Amino acid sequence: MKLARLARRLGDLLLAERRRRRARLAKLQDLLAKMKREQAALEQALSAEHDPARRAGLELEQQILHEQLRKGARLRRTLRRKD
Amino acid sequence: MSRHFALAFVFVLLAIGFQVSPNFKEIAAGVAIFLFGMVSLEEGFKAFTGGTLERLLQRTTDRLWKSVAFGAVATTVMQSSTLVSIITISFLSAGMLGLAQGIGIIFGANLGTTTGAWLIAGFGLKVDIAAYALPMLTFGVILLFNKGRTLKGLGYLLTGLGFLFLGIHFIKDGFDAFSEHINLADYAVPGVAGLLLFTLIGIVITVIMQSSHASLLVIIAALGAGQITYENALALSIGANVGTTLTALVSAIGANIEGRRLAAAHLAFNVVTAALALVFIGRFVAAVETGSAWLGIDADDHTLKLALFHTLFNLTGLALMLPLTGRLVRLLETWLQPAPRTISTPKYISAAMLEMPGAALEAGRKELQHLFANTFDIMALVLHADPVQLRKGERLELLANAPERVHAIDVDDYYQRRVKPLHGQILDFLARLETKGPQARQAFALRAASQHLLEALKDLKHLQKNMARHLASPNPYLRKEYVLIRQHLALLLHELHKLSQDPESVTPLRFDVLSAAAEEHDIVANGQLDRLIREKRIGVETATSLMNDSAYAYDIASNLIAMAKVIFVPFEPVQHELEHALHLDKDEIKAVLAAPPAAEQAAHDEATHETR
Structure with a gap:
């Protein structure tokens, strides 16, 4: 197990492309986490909102965010597979 | 000249020294x-x-x-x-x-x-x-x-x-x-x-x-x-x-x-x-x-x-x-006071920065925000909105009605005084910057952003003529369409200003929401133009003008959003690339707009589930 981890770390150190991919994956995780927090905030705002027009706006935002998160998850899968 | 003499003097001195x-x-x-x-x-x-x-x-x-x-x-x-x-x-x-x-x-x-x-x-x-x-x-x-x-x-x-x-x-x-x-x-x-x-x-x-x-x-x-x-x-x-x-x-x-x-x-x-x-x-x-x-x-x-x-x-x-x-x-x-400056004098870029491309590009980005601020005022005036109030978000509800007095401003004159000199200096600065790899991509993105901003202003100038005319039109249907165009663009400007002031709030969602609003206001795509013609609410010639002006408004919004994506947050190549990958394209946004609201969808899913 330790040898495998050592080999992976060595690989990270020596292979610039892999290092870049790892960095991209880490950044994507951060971005998706931020978007998840945004989604939670939106849900909260939606439950407190009673004005129909504003609710429609928030619902649209929710749908867009949902689509973006889906694209993000797909990209994460691709990056993980390459790794 | 004196520098050449000094150089020659040093050379002669050194040559004598070498001989001796x-x-x-x-x-x-x-x-x-x-x-x-x-x-x-x-x-x-x-x-x-x-x-x-x-x-x-x-x-x-x-x-x-x-x-x-x-x-x-x-x-x-x-x-x-x-x-x-x-x-x-x-x-x-x-x-x-x-x-x-x-x-x-x-x-x-x-x-x-x-x-x-x-x-x-x-x-x-x-x-x-x-x-x-x-x-x-x-x-x-x-x-x-x-x-x-x-x-x-x-x-x-x-x-x-x-x-x-x-x-x-x-x-x-x-x-x-x-x-x-x-x-x-x-x-x-x-x-x-x-x-x-x-x-x-x-x-x-x-x-x-x-x-x-x-x-x-x-x-x-x-x-x-x-x-x-x-x-x-x-x-x-x-x-x-x-x-x-x-x-x-x-x-x-x-x-x-x-x-x-x-x-x-x-x-x-x-x-x-x-x-x-x-x-x-x-x-x-x-x-x-x-x-x-x-x-x-x-x-x-x-x-x-x-x-x-x-x-x-x-x-x-x-x-x-x-x-x-x-x-x-x-x-x-x-x-040490700064030299008297005009509105189009650069605030951030200077020749001394050319040696450090990283910092210079950041300065270029900030200067483009300055250019956006200058352009914002012109755009607000074209849209019959007070720039200060629009920035603060005051009296936005008035945008739902046609303005009391309609007038056109000389956009060319404003452009010559407030935009062109500053834009020229930014372009000159970016051109003199020696960049490679991600920095070259950023320089290219900044140039493209400035182009988007100028395109938006140019389109607004074209839109102004008909807007000034039709905002005062006796035809309530036509007037309403131009009020909607004006309202959409003014609110977009307000939102963009808000985002420019708070980079933390800039997320891929904000820009896609603004893009969705632009799609919703496209009267050709949403069928409103057809309805107005079919129901003979507007004449055929006016319909052509409205169609062109709606296209102008759509382009203005798209250009402003494209510009904002580049200049509102410090450039980080990987972050930029990822956010770009998560943005919804035109078809995806249209699909979202065509889909039923989430609540309806949830109710529909629940009903389907119960039926099964």
Whole structure:
């Protein structure tokens, strides 16, 4: 197990492309986490909102965010597979 | 012209020197190699800027003591206060650093410079460093042939160090051979006159060589060879400290007001420190003797004593000046006022920043925000909205109705005065910037963003004519459509201004929501135009105008959003690429708009589930 981890770390150190991919994956995780927090905030705002027009706006935002998160998850899968 | 004369004079002087003494030739060649090594070293460190160094600078300068520590450590590592000064001036001009932080870095850099004297005196003269120089040069040159930025940078660093060592070796050898024929120490001037004369010589040497490191090297090598007296060497080192600020002053000429204030602070620090050292030279010498005994430096090791003297007087200057930083900042801000500026005078970009592409691109981004602010006012006026109120988000509900008075403004005149000169300067700045890789992509993105902004303004100019006419139209259906166009664009401008003020709130969601609004307002796509024609609410000719104007509005919104994606947040290549990948394209946004609202969808899913 330790040898495998050592080999992976060595690989990270020596292979610039892999290092870049790892960095991209880490950044994507951060971005998706931020978007998840945004989604939670939106849900909260939606439950407190009673004005129909504003609710429609928030619902649209929710749908867009949902689509973006889906694209993000797909990209994460691709990056993980390459790794 | 005078510069050419000075150059010719130096050339003639050197040629005579070469004829008279072969040892002088060796010393001069040593200085030339040393200076070339410094240039190469700076080039190497520049390869590592545009990322790590900038991030480090921004993270470690939030407190004054941290700025001082950064300046000292960076100068110690890079052995170049010039490079640290250039980076600081660039960051300051780009608004990425405050003046107090910048001053802290420069004060720290002065302390960092003193490590050079220790290295030369303790290592350079006592070890055969030419033995290290040759392998360094060999490895360095091999690395220089690499295409990779990092390896090439490493190559420059190694060749730089190699040349530095080789330069030191030549200077040392030159002075050693020199002392066999002539003893310059016979021309030593004792007392106060000698102190002042040699301080002046130190200033002149440093101004000529444009490097206090090189001057210190020559001084220490000459002192080590016994060619100058210890007292005169002390005065020369004081002069070298003042001389280096003159180099910084020259480089600040092309900088903006912040850069000039920083150069003035640098000059103030070094002049005060030098005056202090000259007035209290006796006490400093006594302190050096005590310090030398404490550190175990031999009584006759004058080169190390000189290094200690150099450190002591710079440290004293730092202790004296650091508590006065706040007052110095206020004083500089009062004394050095920016030149009167017009609305289209650049705020952030300046020629001095061209050497640091990372900071320069950030300055370019901020300047584009300035350009957006100028354009915002024109756009608000075209949309019959008060720019100040629109920025603050006041009385936005009035946008739902046609304005009471309709008028058209001369967009061309505003463009010529507020946009074109500034845009031209931004383009010129970006064109002169030497960028590669991600930085070249960022420069391209910034140019494209400025193009988007200008396209939006041009489209709004075309839209203005019909909008001014139809906002006052007796036909309520037509009037309503133009009210909607005006409202959409004005609200978009308000949202964009809000995002520009709070970069933390800029997420991929915000831009896609704005894009969705633009899609919703496209009256051709949403079928509204067809409805109006079918129900004969508007004439066919008016319908053509409305269709064109709706397309203009759509393009304006798209261009403004595309611009905002680039200029509202600091550019980070990976982040930029990922956000770009998550943005929904036109078809995806249309699909979202066509889908039933989430609540309805959830109810539908639940009903389907129950049926099953």
